[in-house]
Amino acid sequence: MGLKEKFILNFIEDSRWKYITEGLGTTFIVTIFAIILGVALGFLIAVVRSTADKTEGHKGIVLRFLDLICRVYLTVIRGTPAMIQLLIMYYIIFTSPNVSKRVVAILTFGFNSAAYVAEIIRSGIMSIDNGQFEAGRSLGMNYVQTMIYIITPQAFRNILPALANEFITLLKETSICGYIALTDITHGANVIRSQTYEPMLPLLGAALIYLTVVSVMSMGVTRLERRLRNDR
Amino acid sequence: MIDKEQVLFEIEDLKKDFEDIQVLKGISTKIYKGEVVVIIGPSGSGKSTFLRSLNLLEHPTGGRITFEGRDITDPSTDINLYRQKIGMVFQHFNLFPHKTILENLTLAPIKVLGKKREDAEKLGREMLARVGLEEKADAYPSQLSGGQKQRVAIVRSLCMEPDVILFDEPTSALDPEMVGEVLEVMKELAHQGMTMIVVTHEMGFAREVGTRVMFVDEGLIKEENTPEEFFGNPSNPRLQDFLAKVL
Numbered sequence: 343m344g345l346k347e348k349f350i351l352n353f354i355e356d357s358r359w360k361y362i363t364e365g366l367g368t369t370f371i372v373t374i375f376a377i378i379l380g381v382a383l384g385f386l387i388a389v390v391r392s393t394a395d396k397t398e399g400h401k402g403i404v405l406r407f408l409d410l411i412c413r414v415y416l417t418v419i420r421g422t423p424a425m426i427q428l429l430i431m432y433y434i435i436f437t438s439p440n441v442s443k444r445v446v447a448i449l450t451f452g453f454n455s456a457a458y459v460a461e462i463i464r465s466g467i468m469s470i471d472n473g474q475f476e477a478g479r480s481l482g483m484n485y486v487q488t489m490i491y492i493i494t495p496q497a498f499r500n501i502l503p504a505l506a507n508e509f510i511t512l513l514k515e516t517s518i519c520g521y522i523a524l525t526d527i528t529h530g531a532n533v534i535r536s537q538t539y540e541p542m543l544p545l546l547g548a549a550l551i552y553l554t555v556v557s558v559m560s561m562g563v564t565r566l567e568r569r570l571r572n573d574r
Numbered sequence: 575m576i577d578k579e580q581v582l583f584e585i586e587d588l589k590k591d592f593e594d595i596q597v598l599k600g601i602s603t604k605i606y607k608g609e610v611v612v613i614i615g616p617s618g619s620g621k622s623t624f625l626r627s628l629n630l631l632e633h634p635t636g637g638r639i640t641f642e643g644r645d646i647t648d649p650s651t652d653i654n655l656y657r658q659k660i661g662m663v664f665q666h667f668n669l670f671p672h673k674t675i676l677e678n679l680t681l682a683p684i685k686v687l688g689k690k691r692e693d694a695e696k697l698g699r700e701m702l703a704r705v706g707l708e709e710k711a712d713a714y715p716s717q718l719s720g721g722q723k724q725r726v727a728i729v730r731s732l733c734m735e736p737d738v739i740l741f742d743e744p745t746s747a748l749d750p751e752m753v754g755e756v757l758e759v760m761k762e763l764a765h766q767g768m769t770m771i772v773v774t775h776e777m778g779f780a781r782e783v784g785t786r787v788m789f790v791d792e793g794l795i796k797e798e799n800t801p802e803e804f805f806g807n808p809s810n811p812r813l814q815d816f817l818a819k820v821l
Contacts, residue, residue, distance in 0.1 A: 476631055477668035481682035481734060482658035491681060495672050 352543045358534050362544075365530030366551060372447045372526065373513045379452025380512070384459030387412045389489070391460065392467040396475075412460070419457035425518045427454055432522040443524040447516065455512050462504045466497030499570045506563040510556050517552075527551055576785060580607040582642060582738050582769055583628060589636030590623055597623045599793035600637065605738070605771060610764045612784035612801075613773045616816060621773050621790040625740050628771065629653075629660045642737070658686055661731030661739035665747050667723040669715040675702070675726055676711040679733045687734065694733070701729045705759050721752030725759050738769040745776060777820060781805055789813045 343351070353359045394401060394409035401409075419427070431450045432443070470493050478488035520529030531548035535541045583605040590598040597620045605611055615621045626632040628639060630646060630653050639647050646656050670678050679698035683689040689697075702708045705725040715723055724744055731739050741760065745753045757779050764770060764783045774780065780787050780801060787804040789797040789812075797810040805821075808814050 471666075471668075473664060473666055473668040474670065477662075477664065477670070478682075479654075480629055480631065480657055480660070480662035481730070482654050482686040483682060484654050487685055491685065492670055496670075499672065 348540055348543055351538050352534055352540055353547075356537075358537070361525065361530035361533050362527065362547065362551070365525050365527040365548075368444060368447075368519065368524060369513070369516055369526040372444060372451060372516050372519065372524075373509075375448040376451035376455055376512060376516070377509055379448065380455030380459045380508075383452065383456035385463055387415065387456065387460035388463035388467060392464050393485075395464075395468065416457050416460065419454055424451070424454050424515050425521060428518060428521060443519075443522055446522060447519050447524055451512060451516060454515075455508065458508050458511075459505065462501050462508060463497065465504075466501035467493055469500050470496050502563065502567055502570070506559065510559060513555060513559070514552060576609050577607040581605070581640075582607055584640040585628075585637070586640075587637040588624070588627060588634050588639065590620070590627060590632055591635045597793055598627070598634070601790075601793075601795055602637075603788070603795060603798070605769070607737070607769055608767050608785075610770045610772065610783055610785045611788060612780040612786070613771065613788045613790055614775070614777070614780060614816075615790040619791045620793040622742055624790060625742050625771060625773050628740055629657050629662055631662075654686075658682075658734055659737045661734060661736035663724070663727050663731055663739060663741045663744050665743040667715075667720075667727045667747075669723055669727055669730070671715050674712050674714055675707070675718070678715070678726060679730050682730075683733050698729075698733055701732055702726075704762075705729055719752060720748045721755045724748065724752075724756045728756075728759055728763070732763075738771065739763070741770060741772040741774065743773050743775070745774065775820070777805075789816070791816070 353362070390405070390408045390412050394405055397405065428447065428450045432446050436446050474492055474496065475488060478492045479485075483491070516526055517528035519526040520532060523529075525533070527548050531544040534544040538544075581604050583603075585601055585603050585605075588598055588601040589596065599620075601624055613621045613625065623632055627634050628641075630639075634647055637647070638645055641656050641660070644651060644656065646653060669675075670681070673681065676695060676698050679701065680689075680691065680694035683694040683697070684691060699708060699711060702711055705728070707722060707725060707729075710718060710722065710726070715726070718726065728739075728744075744760070745756050748756065753776070757776060760770070760772070760779070761783050772779070772784075782801075784801050786798060787801050788795055789804070789808075789810065791812050797804065797808065797813050805817065808817055
C-alpha cells in the first residue's frame with residue numbers, strides 16, 4: 343500500500359479525519375479554559391503566598407490560615423501525577439454521568455496548572471525590588487493598587503518565558519484525556535490507528551499538529567516579549 | 575518662613591526594634607511647617623529608620639507620631655490618606671521602570687487623588703519643566719542619568735502636592751558630578767517654603783539650606799541646633815568626633 347492509499351485509508355475513508363478535527367477542538371477548548379482557570383487561581387494563590395512571605399512579624403490569623411491552605415494545595419497538586427488527578431476527578435469526584443468530560447478535563451488541568459502558575463507568579467512578584475513597593479505605598483497607593491499598577495506589570499514581564507513554558511506543557515499534558523475516553527488529538531489519532539491498524543500516519547499526524555500549535559504559541563510569546571522589552 | 579504655630583510632625587518617644595536590636599531608643603521632636611530639617615549621623619545610627627518611620631514604611635514598636643494633629647501610629651488611622659501628603663524621595667530613586675516619565679508622575683495623582691488625566695499630565699509637564707526635563711516626558715527611566723532620575727523622583731512626589739517631603743539620602747547613589755543638579759532642585763524647593771526632612775551626608779547642603787540640623791546617633795537625637803551653632807559650636811563629644819571625621 344502506497345502512501346497515498348494509506349492517507350486515504352486513515353483520513354478520508356469513513357470520514358476518519360473527523361476524529362482529528364474533533365480532537366483538535368477538544369484539545370484547544372480544554373487547554374484554553376484550563377489556562378484561564380489556572381492563571382486566575384494561580385494568581386490568587388501567588389498573592390496570598392507572597393503577601394504572607396512579605397509580611398514581617400505578626401501575620402493575621404486569616405492570612406496564616408490561607409497561606410497554610412495554599413501550601414497544602416501546592417504540595418498535593420505538585421506531588422501527584424496529572425493522570426492520577428484526572429482519574430480521581432472523573433471516577434471519584436464527578437461520578438455523575440451528566441457532567442461533561444470536557445468540564446472534568448478543564449477542571450483537572452486548570453487546578454493542576456494553577457499550582458505551577460502560582461509558583462511562577464510568586465517568583466515574579468518576589469523578584470521585584472522592594473523599593474518599587476515602597477515607592478507605590480509612599481505615594482498613597484494602597485496594597486492592591488500598588489500590586490495592580492506597579493508590581494504585577496513588572497513581574498509579568500519577568501515571568502513571561504516561564505509562563506509560556508507552562509502553557510506549552512499544559513497543552514501537551516492534555517494528551518492524557520483519552521484515559522477518560524475524551525477524544526482529544528491524541529485519543530482521536532489512537533482511535534484511527536485501532537481501526538486501520540496503520541499506526542504511522544495517525545500518530546505522526548498528531549505529533550505534527552502538536553508541533554505546529556506549540557511553534558505558533560512560541561512565536562507569539564517571542565513577539566510579546568520583544569514588544570514588552572521596547573518599553574524599558 | 576518657619577511657622578511655629580503649625581506643627582506638622584510631633585514625635586514622642588519613638589522606638590523601633592528589629593528582632594532584638596533596638597534601632598530607635600526613644601526619639602522626641604517636633605517638625606514645624608516650613609522647616610528644612612537635616613539629619614546627619616554615622617551609618618547604622620538609625621537616621622534612615624527614623625525617617626522611614628515618619629510615613630510608616632517602618633512600623634514603630636513604641637511611641638507616637640502625630641501628623642497634622644492625627645496620631646498616624648494608631649492602627650485605626652488609614653495611613654494611605656496621610657502618605658498622600660507626605661512625599662518621599664529614595665536613595666535609589668525607585669522610579670517605575672515600566673512607565674514613561676510622565677506616567678510615573680501622573681499615576682498616583684490619577685489613581686489616588688482622582689485627578690483627571692489631562693489635569694495630571696498638565697501639572698506633570700509643568701513640574702518637569704521646572705527641573706529642566708520637559709523633553710524627557712515620554713522617555714523611560716532607563717534612558718535617564720542618575721541625576722535626572724532623582725530629579726524626576728522629586729517631581730513625582732511634588733505632583734501629589736504634599737505638605738512635607740522626606741529625603742532618604744537622595745544623593746548617595748549618584749555619581750559625584752550629578753550630586754549638584756539634585757541639590758540645586760532641593761535648594762530651590764526649600765526657598766519656595768517646602769517643608770523638608772533630609773537624611774544626607776552632604777554637610778554643605780546642611781549648612782547652607784538647613785534651618786535645623788539634627789545629629790542622630792545610637793538611636794537617639796544627640797544634638798539639634800541651627801546650622802551655625804551645630805557646625806560652629808558642637809557640644810556633644812560624639813558629634814565633635816563625627817564632624818572631625820567628615821568635614
